Amino acid sequence: MTLREKTAQLVGVWVGASDEGGEVAPHQHEMEEPPDLGTLLPYGxxxxxxxxxxxxxxxxxxxxxxxxxxxxxxxxxxxxxxxxAHEECLAGFAAWGATAYPVPLSWGATFDPSLxxxxxxxxxxxxxxxxxxxxxxxxxxxxxxxxxxxxxxxxxxxxxxxxxxxxxxxxxxxxxxxxxxxxxxxxxxxxxxxxxxxxxxxxxxxxxxxxxxxxxxxxxxxxxxxxxxxxxxxxxxxxxxxxxxxxxxxxxxxxxxxxxxxxxxxxxxxxxxxxxxxxxxxxxxxxxxxxxxxxxxxxxxxxxxxxxxxxxxxxxxxxxxxxxxxxxxxxxxxxxxxxxxxxxxAVLADTDLGEPEKLRGLVDLDRAENRRLAAQLAEQAVVLLRNDGLLPLRHPARIALIGPNGDEPTAVLGCYAFPVHVGGQHPETPLGIELPTLHEALTAEFGTEPVTVRGVTVDGDSTDGVAEAVRAAREADVVVLALGDRAGLFGRGTSGEGCDAQSLELPGRQRQLLEAVLDTGTPVVVTLLAGRPYALGRAVGEAAAIVQCFFPGEAGTQAVAGVLSGRVNPSGRLPVSVPVHPGVQPSTYLAARLGQAGEVSSSDPTPAFGFGHGLSYSEFTWSGLQVEVAETGTDGEFRCAFELHNTGARSGSEIVQLYLHDPVASVVQPVQRLVGYRRIPLDTGAGCRVEIRLPADLASFTGRAGHRIVEPGALELRISASSTDIRFAVPLRLTGPVRPVDHTRRLHPVVTVGAADGS
Missing domain, CATH: 3.20.20.300 (Glycoside hydrolase, family 3, N-terminal domain)
Incomplete structure (x- = not known):
């Protein structure tokens, strides 16, 4: 190959992209003129x-x-x-008419890699x-x-x-x-x-x-x-x-x-x-x-x-x-x-390619099996943050659906979903997929149409609609308050690429709407369709329930409605912490001691709801801890087990989370960090024995010399329902010399689910 033929294989060409109108990618307006394909293609x-x-x-x-x-x-x-040929596929194939799955933050909320x-x-x-x-x-x-x-x-x-x-x-x-x-x-x-x-x-x-x-x-x-x-x-x-x-x-x-x-x-x-x-x-x-x-x-x-x-x-x-x-x-x-x-x-095999218009509609990228899978993901990704007992709703006669995301079809989509990413620049084109609004989903779920009032827009300054929202709330048995984000690109939304926030305050005037509705005294279910966590202010202590969804995709509103009615038992867990205060950033659960609350600072980053948190309509009991190996060498393995039972009135899933705490190390460590987890579905009345094998490799970190090591000393395994809900704290000890490890180390614990003792 000639040098020019070689370099031709090292580039892409974006046919159809234009520097006119909105940007699909950063600095798209700085692109050169479209390449002359007649000159380029002879080289490949x-x-x-x-x-x-x-x-x-x-x-x-x-x-x-x-x-x-x-x-x-x-x-x-x-x-x-x-x-x-390459394409985006962040939350589904980014093509017109293709299934819009939940965004990756919702994948994390499922704690379900197999799904x-x-x-x-x-x-x-x-x-x-x-x-x-x-x-x-x-x-x-x-x-x-x-x-x-x-x-x-x-x-x-x-x-x-x-x-x-x-x-x-x-x-x-x-x-x-x-x-x-x-x-x-x-x-x-x-x-x-x-x-x-x-x-x-x-x-x-x-x-x-x-x-x-x-x-x-x-x-x-x-x-x-x-x-x-x-x-x-x-x-x-x-x-x-x-x-x-x-x-x-x-x-x-x-x-x-x-x-x-x-x-x-x-x-x-x-x-x-x-x-x-x-x-x-x-x-x-x-x-x-x-x-x-x-x-x-x-x-x-x-x-x-x-x-x-x-x-x-x-x-x-x-x-x-x-x-x-x-x-x-x-x-x-x-x-x-x-x-x-x-x-x-494959989709064009055995078809007549000579009459293109006859091909229109031939390919279905949103098949029924896709939609079922999108619904399953959305249902597992819904996180119930708070519930004072109001949920599931028992067929309320009068539902007020209030908020900017209550009657907006694209409120469930992230910025890389085709209807937002590209479709927004082509308003004359249909969405290409069914996107039922929360209004439509609640109507179908409860058999009664809610009174729907926007109140405010997602990021506007006007509060003119708040008074109408308050009236609707006072006349209702329950309020579903639909707040959150509008996905977009480069400032055209409140979440998405180039849509960075100065604080984690709810965008626009949504906090004012939230407080006005809470003041009515009507039970409020705060429902968030968002791309990031937000500080929720008074809702943390005053809302009857809080349901968190991270852009749950085309089946998202039905999943939310199912959680509200009880048809879906929520099992999602937070993949990110929800803050108390909007300005305490950056703050994640993965912090060292001085990154957490203390007397040395008046700024408190303690979350309202921590990483891994999520409620269920089932009740689970954790009992019978047995520690088989609590001390091992720096090349060894710890072993323990416990029993998990669903003592609630319905089937559900618990997510067992394993955190490691290293109280003394040669370099500063996070107070705790996730080293394993397992989603465990259990029928009502059922139980299981959960056995854990934890290799010492999982205690490794980058030491003073810049190399990954396993150090001897005390450890604590926290077997938890979330980063803030420890069920068993297991003291452990590593013995022997400092052991260097590399990318060949073991990366996972072994968590085995078997029959409960005596069952």
Whole structure:
């Protein structure tokens, strides 16, 4: 291959993207003119960017368009190599008419990796069926500051939860033949003050023990075939130019062999935002040398500027060959280099491609099985934060549905759901999927139509509608108060990419509406459809119930209605803490002693509801703790067991959570951190024996010398219902020498559920 043919395989092209109107991606308006495909394609093409996720298109017609593009690309270059097509799939395939699943923060709330794995496999099959090869998910960023707009895209504030659920997503997507892409590697969520793309000031120990473990687990256990670098710089070093991170750690240590792709315009940002590159050639050389293989979304620096860098001697051609080898190996794995390769996707097989309009409606990306799975995820993700006994509702005669999210179809969607991400720029186009409002869901659930009053908008300043809301509340038996967010991009919403918050106060005038409705004395069920946790003020102590949902997807309102009626027994748990005060940030449960409340500061970060919290309509008893091995070497394993019984009047699920407390260590440790969990469904009256084997490796941390170690000394295993609800505190002790460990260490406890003693 010529040098130009080689570099052509290292770029994507975004056909149909425009610098006019709203932005789909950051700094999209800075894109160069659309590339001249007639000039580019004879040399080949690495990737096609978002053929379905750029504008609304019928899925069958989109598949046909992609087929024809691939035929043109393969025919134009002398090797007959087609492009790899990638798409977003953060909360479902980001295509018109595709199922909108709950956002990743809701995946975390389920504490159910197996269900997330099933969802990802289903998403992958839909993508593969229409000719897509790569999905830009999952997001493995750990929440460090809930003001960050992209909290909704994350799985939570704990690295073990993020790692296990994210790895399950990778396994599901890859099982369908889709290349999973881990992002954003690494540290994006730790930006200062929660501002998008802001510098990251964390130290190497926080990076090693909080930010990197989810990526490490996903690489080792999920076997993804792609990773995307982060936009941010850490201590002055941009991720896109960090060779120690992208090559030294990811490839040389962890053994990753796939492709490393740029976040959109991320290579160019080395010049425009980070100021570490003098020109486009310099930016391309820095990124390629660090380990970036493919520039996305469209050719900018890896085109002529990269050629110039090689021809000037600033960059050795061997680095081009290194990236090219990775790209071509991946294309070979996908069958794109096979002699009998065909661009015809599965959904168009045995169809007449000569009459495109007859294909319209042929492909269903929101099948009944998808919708059932979306409903199951949504139901498991609903978190009941508070309940004074009002819930489940016993067929109230008069329901007042008040609040800005009560009658809004898209209130259940995050910013990467197609109707929000792209559809918002095409208001003339139907949503493409059924999105019942909470008004419609409550009407169907209870058989009576609630009186619905908006009161205020999500983020407006007007309170003119509050008086009407108060009247409706006074005349009702119960109020369902629907508050929360509106997803959007770059300031067009209150949650989503580029929609960062200055505090965790409810947006707009929602707090005033909340207080006015509470003042009526009518029982209030606060229901949140949001992308991040918010301080709820008086509701924490005065609301009859609080139901937290993190953008639960197309089946979300039915899930909420089911929880309110009792048809669904809530089992979700908080993947992020809910604060008492809106301004105490950043604050997560994963804090050291001085990060928690104390006499040294008048600022109290104690949460209103802690990580892992969630109520049920069932009652569970934990009893009969037995500690079999409480002392072991630094290479050993602890063992204990207890019994769990459902003593309530209905079937339900308890989530057993394992936290490790290290009271004395050579470096400061979090007071506790999650090291394991297990979702356990039990019928009413049923019980089980839960056996725990905890390897000493789970006590490892990054020591003073910067290496991961297991230290001898005292530990405490906290077997808990949440980070704030410890059921058993088990004293443990590690003996022997300090033991170095690496990425080959054990990453999980073994939690076995068996028959209860005597049953």
């Amino acid at each position: 093409l690495g990737q096609l960017t978002r053929p379905f996720g750029t504008a609304p298109v019928d899925p069958a017609l989109g598949a046909l368009s992609l087929l024809r593009s691939q035929q043109r690309i393969a025919a134009a270059n002398r090797f007959g190599i087609p492009a790899l 997330v794995r099933r969802m990802a496999a289903t998403i992958g099959r839909d993508m593969r069926a229409v000719g897509v090869h790569q999905g830009l998910a999952p997001v493995l960023d750990v929440v460090r500051d809930a003001r960050w707009g992209r909290v909704e895209e994350t799985i939570g504030e704990d690295p073990y939860l993020v790692g296990t659920v994210g790895t399950a997503y990778v396994q599901g997507l890859e099982s369908a033949g889709i290349v999973a892409t881990l992002k954003h590697f690494a540290g994006y969520s730790a930006s200062r003050a929660g501002r998008n793309l802001a510098p990251v000031g964390m130290g190497p120990r926080e990076r090693a023990d909080v930010i990197l473990p989810p990526f490490e687990m996903a690489v080792l256990e999920g076997r993804p075939r792609s990773v995307m670098h982060a936009y941010t710089d850490t201590d002055g070093l941009p991720s896109a130019a960090d060779e120690a991170l992208l090559t030294g750690l990811l490839r040389d240590t962890w053994g990753f062999t796939g492709t490393l792709v740029a976040d959109y315009f991320g290579v160019a940002f080395l010049k425009t935002l980070h100021g570490v590159a003098e020109d486009w050639s310099d930016a391309a050389a820095l990124a390629l040398a660090a380990g970036v293989d493919v520039e996305l979304p469209t050719v900018k620096t890896f085109g002529q500027p990269l050629l110039d860098a090689v021809e000037s001697g600033a960059l050795p051609e061997a680095l081009i060959d290194r990236a090219l080898h990775r790209v071509l190996v991946q294309k070979a794995q996908l069958g794109l280099l096979d002699a009998d390769w065909s661009p015809v996707p």
